[in-house]
Every structure is written in structure tokens, then in C-alpha cells.
Amino acid sequence: MRRFLNRYGTPLTVGLFAVSAISGIALFFHWGSALFHGMHEWLSMVLLAPFAIHLWKNWRPLVVYARRGTLLIPILLSVLIAAPFAVMAMQGGGGGGRMNPGGRSAQLMTEARLADLAPVLKTTPDALVADIKQRGYTVASADETLVKIAATAGIPANELLVALMPAVPAPQPR
Numbered sequence: 724m725r726r727f728l729n730r731y732g733t734p735l736t737v738g739l740f741a742v743s744a745i746s747g748i749a750l751f752f753h754w755g756s757a758l759f760h761g762m763h764e765w766l767s768m769v770l771l772a773p774f775a776i777h778l779w780k781n782w783r784p785l786v787v788y789a790r791r792g793t794l795l796i797p798i799l800l801s802v803l804i805a806a807p808f809a810v811m812a813m814q815g816g817g818g819g820g821r822m823n824p825g826g827r828s829a830q831l832m833t834e835a836r837l838a839d840l841a842p843v844l845k846t847t848p849d850a851l852v853a854d855i856k857q858r859g860y861t862v863a864s865a866d867e868t869l870v871k872i873a874a875t876a877g878i879p880a881n882e883l884l885v886a887l888m889p890a891v892p893a894p895q896p897r
Contacts, residue, residue, distance in 0.1 A: 732776035739770040833873070833880035838865040845889050854887060 746763035749755055778785065788794035832840055838848040846854070848865035855862045860876050860883070873880040
């Protein structure tokens with residue numbers, strides 16, 4: 724086992740860091756977010772194992788860095804850079820304060836009565852109820868919400884909302 728750790732700890736760290744960096748850049752620029760989101764989350768978690776191996780393997784040099792004070796400045800700098808992001812997230816409260824406007828809009832739409840949602844989806848309440856039933860979901864009236872319908876079906880409400888959205892016409896050239 725020790726041979727494996729010594730041989731593959733650093734290469735695994737480099738490989739998984741490269742995947743995490745590339746997927747993180749793609750997410751930052753909103754390139755193929757659906758493709759990269761799960762990959763980034765899961766492989767960043769997997770990266771923790773070779774990182775721990777790398778720390779274990781290089782413990783003595785890290786202790787030397789710590790004794791010299793060389794390790795303290797990068798760690799403090801990293802915390803200072805990260806702190807504003809954490810503060811902004813905490814101020815948002817997760818309940819909608821600084822939530823992404825698109826996410827908040829989708830949440831409001833899934834919580835609206837079908838009768839109120841229908842005009843936004845460019846349809847009538849009766850046609851919306853019929854469309855939902857045709858898709859195999861149970862709905863009693865236009866007074867229900869997508870949250871309730873989706874919960875009964877065991878799917879995310881946003882998934883149902885996206886399925887019900889009308890097609891967006893292609894932009895016309897100017």
C-alpha cells in the first residue's frame with residue numbers, strides 16, 4: 724500500500740486537479756454547465772483522497788514551511804480571498820435574498836397556482852392542466868402548483884416547469 728501511495732499520490736493529485744480546474748473554468752464561463760457541474764463536484768471530492776496522500780507523503784517539508792512561516796502567508800491570503808464569498812453567501816441567507824434571479828424566478832413559477840402560471844407559459848389554465856395530464860401527471864385543478872404535482876410524481880418541480888415551457892423562437896437577423 725505504501726508503494727502505491729508513494730507512486731500515485733502526486734500524479735493522482737495533478738490529474739484530478741487538472742480535471743477540477745478545467746471543469747471549474749467551464750462552469751465559471753457557463754460553458755456546458757450541465758456537462759461539467761456533476762463532474763466538477765464529484766471529482767473535486769475524489770481529489771481530497773490524493774490530496775490527503777500528498778500531505779501525508781510530504782508532511783516533513785510542510786512542517787519545515789510552517790516553522791519558517793512560509794506556509795502561514797499563503798494560508799492567510801487564501802482565507803482572506805475566500806472570506807468575501809462566504810460573507811456574501813451568508814448574507815443571502817439561502818432563502819432568496821441574493822439567490823440567482825433565474826433560480827428565484829423558477830422557484831416562484833413552480834410555487835404559483837397553475838391558473839396564475841398559465842399566462843406566463845403562453846397558454847390557458849385549462850390547456851396547461853390538460854398538458855400536464857397528457858404527460859402522465861396527476862392534477863385535479865388549476866389551483867394546484869407544480870411543486871405539489873411534481874412532489875406527487877417524485878420529480879423536481881423545475882424539471883416539470885422546463886418541460887412545460889413553450890419553445891423559444893430563433894432570433895431574427897437584423
